Amino acid sequence: xxxxxxxxxxxxxxxxxMWRAMAEAEVGDDVYGEDPSINRxxxxxxxxxxxxxxxxxxxxxxGNQVCLMAHxxxxxxxxxxxxxxxFMYEAGGPAVLSGCQLHRIPGERGVLHxxxxxxxxxxxxxxxxxxxxLCLENTHNRAGGxxxxxxxxxxxxxxxxxxxxxxxxxxARVFNAACAEGVDVRRITEHVDSVQFCLSKGLxxxxxxxxxxxxxxxxxxLRARKILGGGMRQAGIIAAAGVxxxxxxxxxxxxxxxxxxxxxxxxxxxxxxxxxxxxxxxNIVAYDxxxxxxxxPAFLDELRERGIMANPVTPQRIRMxxxxxxxxxxxxxxxxxxxxxxxxx
Numbered sequence: 001x002x003x004x005x006x007x008x009x010x011x012x013x014x015x016x017x018m019w020r021a022m023a024e025a026e027v028g029d030d031v032y033g034e035d036p037s038i039n040r041x042x043x044x045x046x047x048x049x050x051x052x053x054x055x056x057x058x059x060x061x062x063g064n065q066v067c068l069m070a071h072x073x074x075x076x077x078x079x080x081x082x083x084x085x086x087f088m089y090e091a092g093g094p095a096v097l098s099g100c101q102l103h104r105i106p107g108e109r110g111v112l113h114x115x116x117x118x119x120x121x122x123x124x125x126x127x128x129x130x131x132x133x134l135c136l137e138n139t140h141n142r143a144g145g146x147x148x149x150x151x152x153x154x155x156x157x158x159x160x161x162x163x164x165x166x167x168x169x170x171x172a173r174v175f176n177a178a179c180a181e182g183v184d185v186r187r188i189t190e191h192v193d194s195v196q197f198c199l200s201k202g203l204x205x206x207x208x209x210x211x212x213x214x215x216x217x218x219x220x221x222l223r224a225r226k227i228l229g230g231g232m233r234q235a236g237i238i239a240a241a242g243v244x245x246x247x248x249x250x251x252x253x254x255x256x257x258x259x260x261x262x263x264x265x266x267x268x269x270x271x272x273x274x275x276x277x278x279x280x281x282x283n284i285v286a287y288d289x290x291x292x293x294x295x296x297p298a299f300l301d302e303l304r305e306r307g308i309m310a311n312p313v314t315p316q317r318i319r320m321x322x323x324x325x326x327x328x329x330x331x332x333x334x335x336x337x338x339x340x341x342x343x344x345x
Contacts, residue, residue, distance in 0.1 A: 011163025038254030063196035074099030110140025
């Protein structure tokens with residue numbers, strides 16, 4: 001039985017075109033700035049998100065952390081959404097690497113309100129840390145792949161400008177956000193000073209993320225990347241797949257969104273599950289399990305026996321993520337398998 005892997009869009013395998021590009025990649029020493037494949041990727045990425053320069057890094061977490069290091073000084077405060085990836089899943093990086101304090105604000109489905117951000121900015125007082133950075137996440141992972149609309153990005157940028165803050169965007173899935181909004185990704189990124197986005201999620205490249213901003217900012221990120229050991233020498237072998245990802249995988253993200261919508265609507269019709277359909281805006285479907293029926297891990301164990309893989313977020317919450325290796329037939333098989341498990345419970 002073939003497996004359907006809905007654990008994350010990070011499980012994607014390179015496309016045939018990516019494999020060919022990697023096999024034929026021209027490489028050099030990137031620490032000297034001499035890897036032509038990496039240079040090409042960085043130039044393409046910067047242009048696509050409307051920034052002066054870009055930097056290739058091994059992971060999204062490193063991308064976010066080098067940006068925080070470049071934006072802040074020790075003892076400053078960063079505002080971000082309550083369940084932002086930077087807070088939840090980056091191993092305390094802001095404290096360890098930047099020496100910064102995090103000020104978390106609850107959002108609505110992961111989207112911050114400008115008034116809440118404005119109220120969170122510290123007044124001038126020697127007892128308070130300086131508020132110098134606002135971090136946004138678009139799409140928002142923990143909220144279920146929800147999108148911060150362009151208009152809200154603009155409003156938040158105005159608040160940040162008033163307060164003298166920079167804005168960093170954790171845009172791990174920012175191309176999904178642009179797809180969901182039906183806009184060019186630059187309409188989102190124009191409102192931020194820096195952006196990190198992943199090549200290895202819905203875009204299906206095997207490794208790496210991009211950081212983009214001004215040339216001066218990227219120079220600071222380069223130093224931060226060096227501190228973290230992120231210089232990868234002849235990494236053009238993998239960067240070549242990133243070029244293909246940006247050229248060929250962006251426009252097809254709408255297929256993943258359509259599959260996620262069909263999956264969510266099918267799950268919503270099943271008695272033990274609760275799905276906030278309004279939160280299913282991109283390629284992530286998160287839903288709750290009635291504890292009187294079973295736990296999320298117990299249900300997923302049964303699905304795994306039928307070749308369907310997904311992850312529990314909590315003991316009663318499940319997340320499924322669509323990607324290019326999951327087609328509409330796989331979605332129907334997943335729903336049929338879920339129905340079969342329920343009938344035997």
